Amino acid sequence: MDDHANKVLDPVCGMTVDPASARFHADHDGTTYHFCSAGCERKFRAEPARYAATDHPAHSNPAALESASPAPAGTIYTCPMHPEIRQDHPGACPICGMALEPLMPSEDESNPELEDFSRRFWWTLPLSIAAFILAMAGHRLPIDASTRTWIELALSAPVVLWAGAPFFVRCVRSIRSGHLNMWTLIGIGVGAAFGYSLVATLLPGVFPASYIEHGRIGVYFEAAAVIVSLTLLGQLLELRARSKTSAAIRALLGLSPKTAR
Numbered sequence: 001m002d003d004h005a006n007k008v009l010d011p012v013c014g015m016t017v018d019p020a021s022a023r024f025h026a027d028h029d030g031t032t033y034h035f036c037s038a039g040c041e042r043k044f045r046a047e048p049a050r051y052a053a054t055d056h057p058a059h060s061n062p063a064a065l066e067s068a069s070p071a072p073a074g075t076i077y078t079c080p081m082h083p084e085i086r087q088d089h090p091g092a093c094p095i096c097g098m099a100l101e102p103l104m105p106s107e108d109e110s111n112p113e114l115e116d117f118s119r120r121f122w123w124t125l126p127l128s129i130a131a132f133i134l135a136m137a138g139h140r141l142p143i144d145a146s147t148r149t150w151i152e153l154a155l156s157a158p159v160v161l162w163a164g165a166p167f168f169v170r171c172v173r174s175i176r177s178g179h180l181n182m183w184t185l186i187g188i189g190v191g192a193a194f195g196y197s198l199v200a201t202l203l204p205g206v207f208p209a210s211y212i213e214h215g216r217i218g219v220y221f222e223a224a225a226v227i228v229s230l231t232l233l234g235q236l237l238e239l240r241a242r243s244k245t246s247a248a249i250r251a252l253l254g255l256s257p258k259t260a261r
């Protein structure tokens with residue numbers, strides 16, 4: 001690993017930048033801030049107070065990073081795809097939105113994001129499956145069309161609004177930072193499908209009669225729910241593969257002698 005002692009954090013997106021080679025700078029309150037890109041500099045100049053706030057410790061003083069980091073000393077988190085991202089607490093990568101990994105696998109095996117995502121996935125999977133079956137085969141059931149729409153709304157709302165909530169957070173973050181990624185796409189896609197269907201359910205009168213199919217305005221609740229469930233499944237598989245790799249590295253570390261003879 002190269003020495004990051006002379007690097008500072010871009011206060012907008014959280015990337016590390018080298019002040020010596022950075023081409024984008026701005027002064028605020030007597031401190032010079034450095035940026036990864038013209039986009040980040042522009043955002044900073046528009047609202048310097050917001051980004052210069054204290055939630056980015058050590059943006060100008062690398063020594064403060066050491067003292068500010070919490071007790072399990074010096075655990076640095078990085079993105080598997082963007083090694084330039086380095087921060088002293090877990091979170092999502094500001095560029096691609098992936099969960100950050102500890103640079104050195106720690107002793108304890110728990111992975112809070114994996115636990116959180118598997119809870120969201122398993123609790124809402126039955127709802128997604130039910131919404132999907134109802135949307136595909138509901139017209140054969142003795143339920144009238146508008147009741148079916150409301151049931152699909154009730155089934156998919158917890159999936160999209162609760163299980164999918166972290167995706168929307170990442171989507172908003174990617175748009176704010178200007179680093180568009182997979183989450184921008186998923187957030188906008190799921191949001192559009194769910195939002196449109198919600199309007200079609202609450203205010204069916206605003207749509208022209210040609211939108212009516214099988215006795216109701218076509219809705220896409222099941223599509224939104226299934227996308228969220230599949231995305232969660234993909235995240236689970238990825239996080240599990242990553243935690244297995246960490247476990248293998250831990251096992252290797254365990255084989256190294258504790259003391260030199």
Ligand SMILES: [Zn+2]
Nearest residue numbers: 010013036040
């Ligand atoms: Zn930046």
Ligand SMILES: [Zn+2]
Nearest residue numbers: 079082093096
């Ligand atoms: Zn990344």
